[in-house]
Amino acid sequence: MDGQNKIRVLIVDDNPENRELVSKLLMFEGDMEVVGTATNGQEGIAQSRALLPDIVLMDINMPDMDGIQATEIITSELSGTSIIMMSVQGEQDYLRRSMLAGAREFLVKPFGSDELLKSIRHVHRLESGKKKLIYMPQGQQQADDEESSGRVFAIFSPKGGVGRTTIACNLAVALKQATNKRVALVDGSLTFGDIGVVLNLLSNKTIYDLVSRIDEIDGELLSDVMIGHTSGVRVLLAPSQPEHADLVSGDLMRRVIGELRKSFDYIIVDTAASFADATLSVTDVADRILLIMTLEMTSIRDIKVYLEVSNKLGYAPEKLILLLNRADAKTMIDVQTVEATLRHKIDFSISSDPRAVSHSINQGVPLVISTRDNQVSKDIVSMAKSLTALKLGEVEEKDKIAPKKKEEQPQGSTRSRFHLPLTSNRG
Ligand SMILES: Nc1ncnc2c1ncn2[C@@H]1O[C@H](COP(=O)(O)OP(=O)(O)OP(=O)(O)O)[C@@H](O)[C@H]1O
């Protein structure tokens, strides 16, 4: 690889030993080079302006100006530079603040060379992908999309218990019913994944079986680890033991999804309500994120924060599809107020029917199979059909295929800055 194509890295850390260690770790990599080092935030900004690195490895705690402030300035000024945070503190609050400041990834010290190199390459690949998407002529982009493969929908919410698993399972089955195409369902709620319970599936094979075979992942191995549901949906279950969840890395999730794209038309991934690497990797690579919310202040607040975080993560607004679950539940909050508060329209609404939903979970039979005339089923089936009509590169078409009642139209679709704590959840 010639010098021009190398990933250019700037290291910002006040500790000379850390700077030297990281420089050494990168020294022998043919596809990257350390273009400079800095010892505090101010110097990091000056060096970034002068050197225009692809990646800045940024420590958080530094004298003068800390890494988070420096990150905010660099990401607002230099669109071609991505930041990877490094910190001894791995708490959710640090992660959240870093993401809000515009960092792309977060490494908790001490990290190994494998982790560091993977992060740098991953962030660089994402950034290059974004540029390609922006600059590629429309026709070419569509041709590539059509050629490439299955569509990935991540079912995410920053708050737990809002219906992700219910929606993921029913949506996967509804897509299968509507299209008879190849549909995969992945339980990415790794710690307490319950898709096996919701679909009444028993298997001793789970995603955990792939942990030790990450370099062998291909269609055949996946097919061996996945289990078939009577609907025809193929399911990749979460680890059966919660303590195995942490061993499923973001890299593994990316590889699994990348491989599934080759042999499935639709890939639905249930997720955990967290910013763990495995979840971020899923939302990174997803074509669309179905962002699930309910009419509760906590959910609305967390969605508001997530919209801000997703902006910082570089997700295009069109990547997010906002789904209001239990839309007709009796609360004091109405849809128009929510849309005005979020400055984002609600794309899909799903009715509330606690009895029917609980019954279907307890029976292990999705509502879209057992009770197709139930309103929750109808809403999910209708959403599935809309999603099949959604073409990549035609994101602005979303309004047309999911028509909203007039009174549900939002006030605008800009985002505002909102610094509120995210609910930290299990998984
Ligand atoms: N449309 C709905 N109407 C009524 N109840 C619902 C609906 N969707 C989900 N529920 C109920 O909400 C609860 C949480 O649902 P679910 O497990 O799907 O959420 P989750 O976001 O996956 O939660 P977790 O954080 O535990 O993974 C369940 O008790 C389910 O019965």
Ligand SMILES: [Mg+2]
């Ligand atoms: Mg769940």
